[in-house]
Amino acid sequence: MTNTKSTALYSHPFSKAYWLDAAAELKDIKMLVITALMIALRIALKPFAIYIGPQMAIQTATLATALGAMIFGPVMAIPAAIISDTIGFMIFPTGDYFLPFMLTEIASTLIYALCLYRAKPSATRVIIARFLICFLVNVVLQQLIFAWQYTYMGNPDKAKDAIMGITTIARIFKNLFFFPIEAVVITLFLKVLVPVTARVKLTYDNNANLSFSKKQIITLLVLLGIGVGSAGGYLTYYYNNNSVTKDYSAEQVVERNKAMHEIILEQDETVQKDTTLAVIEFASKPFWGSETTYTVALYEAVEGAEITEEMWSYKKTPASKDKNLVRIATVTIVATNASDEVLSFELKPNA
Numbered sequence: 467m468t469n470t471k472s473t474a475l476y477s478h479p480f481s482k483a484y485w486l487d488a489a490a491e492l493k494d495i496k497m498l499v500i501t502a503l504m505i506a507l508r509i510a511l512k513p514f515a516i517y518i519g520p521q522m523a524i525q526t527a528t529l530a531t532a533l534g535a536m537i538f539g540p541v542m543a544i545p546a547a548i549i550s551d552t553i554g555f556m557i558f559p560t561g562d563y564f565l566p567f568m569l570t571e572i573a574s575t576l577i578y579a580l581c582l583y584r585a586k587p588s589a590t591r592v593i594i595a596r597f598l599i600c601f602l603v604n605v606v607l608q609q610l611i612f613a614w615q616y617t618y619m620g621n622p623d624k625a626k627d628a629i630m631g632i633t634t635i636a637r638i639f640k641n642l643f644f645f646p647i648e649a650v651v652i653t654l655f656l657k658v659l660v661p662v663t664a665r666v667k668l669t670y671d672n673n674a675n676l677s678f679s680k681k682q683i684i685t686l687l688v689l690l691g692i693g694v695g696s697a698g699g700y701l702t703y704y705y706n707n708n709s710v711t712k713d714y715s716a717e718q719v720v721e722r723n724k725a726m727h728e729i730i731l732e733q734d735e736t737v738q739k740d741t742t743l744a745v746i747e748f749a750s751k752p753f754w755g756s757e758t759t760y761t762v763a764l765y766e767a768v769e770g771a772e773i774t775e776e777m778w779s780y781k782k783t784p785a786s787k788d789k790n791l792v793r794i795a796t797v798t799i800v801a802t803n804a805s806d807e808v809l810s811f812e813l814k815p816n817a
Contacts, residue, residue, distance in 0.1 A: 471494065472487050474487065474584065474670070475585060477585070477586075479580045484584060485540075487539070487584060497537075500538065501534065501537075501542055504530060504534030504537065504538070504546065505534070505550045505553075508531055508554070509553055509557060511529070512527045513558045524647065531575055532592070533655070534546060535583065536582035536587070536656070536663075537583075538583075539579050539583040539584065540576050542579075543575040543576050548571070548572065550571065551567075564615045569611060570604075570607055570608055573599075573602070577599050578599075581594055584670065587669075587671055588682075589649075589682045589686065592676075593649045593686075596649040600648075601641060601645075604644075613625040613626070613629045639700030639703060640696075642692060643693045643696040645693065646686065646690045646693040647690065647693050649686065649689065650689075657676035698753070702752070704753070705752055709746075709748045709749050710751050710758065711748070711749050711781065719778075720779050723744050723745055723746055723778050724778055727744035729801070730742075730797055730799075730813070732808075733811045733813070741766055741773065742765065742794070743778070744762050744764055744765075745762065745763045745780050745785040747781075751803065756802060756803055757801060757809055758800070758803055759799070760798070760801065762796070762799060763782070763796060764793070764794055764795040765785060765792065766792055768792055771790035771791075793816055794816055795813050795814060797811070797812065797813045798810075798814075
């Protein structure tokens with residue numbers, strides 16, 4: 467006698483039958499093959515993202531994560547997340563590998579599965595899933611793991627900063643922005659694919675359709691408006707509190723340091739050209755502004771030393787530690803972004 471696979475739908479995951487069905491997916495050869503394909507798609511999409519601003523991108527892999535979790539459920543979600551995270555890092559490494567970060571992949575996949583597996587698909591469920599991921603995983607869990615990593619590396623001060631970062635305005639703004647936009651994108655993505663998965667009997671909703679009620683449309687539009695407003699707030703905060711030099715390439719560092727040096731020579735004829743060096747320490751560019759304010763350290767070569775080409779690639783810390791240089795002034799320059807036209811100039815000699 468052959469056992470027929472259950473096709474039951476559940477309104478919530480808090481039942482024994484739900485978990486028995488989820489566990490049964492591990493014994494289904496067809497589901498194992500589909501899970502492998504979902505893992506491969508998830509890994510393939512890892513390097514692709516839609517960049518909206520600095521450190522702000524919509525990860526396309528989240529589409530495969532949501533679809534896969536909806537199909538194979540919470541039990542299969544754990545090994546799927548572990549495999550995709552491990553192989554994904556091996557193929558597309560980013561930063562230092564720290565094993566506990568795997569928990570964010572597991573948690574995200576589990577949340578999608580608990581909200582979407584063996585359930586009647588709806589925009590509401592997607593919204594709930596994204597909300598939980600954005601704030602419980604991206605804001606709280608991720609920062610706690612950063613703190614764990616810094617503690618492991620013997621840097622308790624950074625660990626403390628990571629824990630405090632859970633409540634920073636920047637992180638909250640960033641996730642308020644991504645939450646509604648990703649919820650809309652994933653809902654539309656599943657709206658297209660759920661009829662397909664139902665026809666091939668990977669999901670079991672007879673209607674096989676994600677429809678938007680008027681309330682849901684209004685809710686999503688309101689959330690999208692909040693997201694856009696939050697993005698503006700985040701970008702304003704980011705540009706006001708972070709130096710644009712963080713994103714400079716090595717070539718740009720050299721080019722901008724030399725450009726600031728030329729401005730200093732034009733504005734103050736007492737500065738010696740061949741024995742001085744300009745190093746940008748901070749560059750503030752308001753998100754809504756058309757000019758950049760540069761804080762520049764002016765260095766002079768000590769007697770017997772020369773300004774080398776390598777020195778023009780210096781940032782703040784390397785320059786301050788070079789024994790062949792002595793800081794002689796701090797210069798504040800406000801220049802237009804388009805042409806470097808100087809709007810204001812102030813040179814303060816070091817005491």
